[in-house]
Amino acid sequence: MKLDSTDKLLLELLQSDAKQSVKALASQVNLSATAVYERIKQLERNKVIQQYTIQLNTEKIEKEFLSFCMIQLTKHSQAYLLEFESKIKDLNEVLECFHISGTYDYLLKIRVKNITEYRSFMVNKLTDIPHIANTQSAFSINEVKNQAGISLLT
Structure with a gap:
């Protein structure tokens, strides 16, 4: 179309x-x-519009802690990738997951209440997924721009 x-x-x-x-x-x-x-x-x-959604105030729902976690798998086999992707889809804390190029294999966008909840997520959920060799986390200090819409007129 x-x-x-x-x-x-x-x-x-x-x-x-x-x-x-x-x-x-x-x-x-x-x-x-x-x-x-x-x-x-x-x-x-024509699937140009895939869904309608809303944006929540993360303070009011107590999900203010935003982290980006990079994941490196032990091996790049199709079976390991598919297993990781299948398991990550079940984790509600993970808002977005991207298979990326470079040193790390995946980039996760994770939203939880605070650092304590993030630690619990890492220890009890994420690291239980098989074949993870390495993780690296970065925490958001300040949200400068958060735009869900895609500009079509420029």
């Missing part, structure tokens, strides 16, 4: 506030509500 400028604008608007009514979106893109509704449904059918 090729996106035109109206599709891109609609996606930008939905990323900034997915709760906007179709009528409000229509007035911003100068189309009828019916036309906007059909465009959104087409974007959903």
